[in-house]
Amino acid sequence: MKNKALRLYGKKDLRLEEFEMPEIKEDEILAKVVTNSVCMSTYKTALQGSDHKRVPDNVAENPTITGHEFAGEILEVGEKWQDQFSAGQKFTVQPALEYQGSSYAAGYSYQYFGGNSQYVIIPPEVMELGYLLKYDGESYFEASLAEPVACVIAGYKTVYHTHPKDYGHDHGIVEDGKMALFGAAGPMGLAAIDYAVHADKTPALLVVTDVNQERLDRAKRIFPKEDAAQNGVDLHFVNPNDLDDTVAELKEMTGGDGFDDLFVYAPVRELVEQGDQLLAQDGCLHFFAGPTDKNFSAEVNFYDVHYSATHFTGSSGSNDRDMKDALELFAKGRLNPAKMITHIGGLDSAEGVILNLPDLPGAKKLIYTDIEMELTALEDLREKGEENPLFIELAEIVENNNGLWSKEAEDFLLKNFS
Template sequence: MKTKAVRLYGKNDLRLEEFELPPIKEDEILAHIISDSICMSSYKASIQGSDHKRVPNDIDRNPIIIGHEFCGEIVEVGAKWKEQFKAGDKFSIQPAMNKKDDPYAAPGYSFKYIGGSATYIVIPNEVMELGCLLNYKGDAYFYGSLSEPMSCIVGTFHANYHTTGGSYVHNMGIKEGGNMAILAGVGPMGLGAIDYALHCDRKPGLLVVTDIDAARLERAGSIYTVEDAKKNGVELIYVNTVSSNNPEEYLLSLTGGKGYDDVMVFAPVKPVVEMGDKILGHDGCLNFFAGPSNTAFSAEFNFYNVHYNSTHVVGTSGGNTQDMIESLDMMAGGSINPSSMITHIGGLNSVVETTLNLPKIPGGKKLIYTNIDMPLTAIADFAEKGKSDPLLAGLNEIVAGNNGLWCAEAEKYLLSNAKAI
């Protein structure tokens, strides 16, 4: 079986190549990748090469396939796994395998024959042994690709905790019916957090979402409306913190001065972290979600409040397998719709340039369909570019009728009409 894949050979050395996959062993599975979304972690691995903790030292001789947010169909199952998996099953993968002998090994970083930026892959036995090959029962493949980033959000909500006076037991999860703030919260991951907060089984009573970008706040408000939030029992308020001389005071006023039970910080920016600390209420939990690239990143935290007001801070990096299963189930059931994360669509031929330039490309998630040839294109540009491109014209008609969001109908149209890679 031949595959086309983007492989990493060294720092900034990504190559789209065609090569032969080995025949699967009795404990392996052959799979067809349909979609993969590009993560900033793939950019970091690509520019760091073997200096990255998940990337092997010999990639110059044994290159790895990049991409870890993928979804596809099983093609052939080795004898060992025939009772559990079958050809035609849709799947996603939990890349955080947490192997005892190699805790950093992960699909998309560490393996020759499994990664999301490929047409076909061989899934090794250890992925199944560790419970990381996950069934996906939804119709649209792109939701399966978003299950990994969504699991990071789910894990964040699960990691927050609260306490009871006189007890040292941590009650895990956000405070149900409490006050929650999502700071710098209308980027792709922030949008996913809004979606989950409004539709999970442990909702806040008040949800305040802040940012400094008026256009992004407006887009968020058109997707997750105040009216729809109210139907789910949540009072949703969007706040542009630039418009206030004292944003902390204003944010506190929205709680009647009580403060916030849960604050999530979605940007590694010192003033934003410090704002989060200042608006915490009694027993308030600040979750620093955003991963800084600066190893010396720090911010002030009020330790008087830690001692006398029981405030505390946690940080999360990625979700576990149960978080990913929850994400897959909620998407398959239609209770969350993280398509708001996606701002660009492309084919396998666009992966190298997109990955190496990811920080310079505005917008949210870049969704790749690995079996097509298509330059990376912003969904917002479909209308203009569709004037000379019938494929984009058709896609624009579909997404325009879906509040500008990518959807299952658009995916089916693209897969049926796009040029094969």
């Protein structure tokens, strides 16, 4: 069968191509991809090419399909897996695989298994590891965003607090404590806000900072203080550029105690150092920011580490349990990953999105792989109605949903633009 996909050949060498797909084997599964969410990790992979630890050395001769945050529908199941999966099921995948002593990943390592593609062949190791995940929710875009949200959940599980008498540890944030999210109006930060407000364990005070006022205003609009208050969370949005003394004024918001949990979502030295200064007794700073500089570092006050038991954690990626937690919360309607989406586009726009991702405004860019459409901000859909009146109808659906993407919008797009 013919397939179209965006493939990686080398550093900054991405090509949208049609090619022949082989027949699946008895231990493989054929699936149709519907959505792929573009991750900053894919941009970094495009820069590194075969230097990336999960990209094969011979990628120039055997190109791999890009994209690892994807969802779709199972089409054909090899005989080995027919007792577990069936055609018609919605799915997503845990992309990172540690298998037989090697590291692989969808969107990095495979010729026929990546999200920026119309079809994929899911290799047997994915099923053997339990990483092919069924999704019972209604929309594809939610399942496509399970992986980034799972990374946020993993971070919340990684933080810990200590028992001063027996040296034990409690994992997770301090319930009804004081929390700050630094640099948190981007895609991952938005997911972090959603989880902080709607998870089982929530803080009493949540302070979100970002220096991008446009992004901060959008976050403030889609996370109303009233909604957070219903869950017992006093939510504040702060632009540090508006403060005379960032550390002093943020600490004052905690009553002078500092924050029990502080998450840094941007690889900025100043944020890490300010966070260190703002930790309360037994406070935990968690770093999830994906720096590209291997020498990225910051100064830490070890006096406080010694006398105040402040400590630091970091995480990268997630596991299948985190993915399942995210999917369950989506299906129950407790988390809404649509809040992360600011742009949609077709497979023909994926190359430009990936290579220019750091310079693009907004948050998550969602690719629909069976559609041709330039990357379009949700707020610009109505303008495109001058070219195609269908965009007016799509814009009205989005506008009637507080400017957010939705199942109704996805259904309309798939019906009228495919």
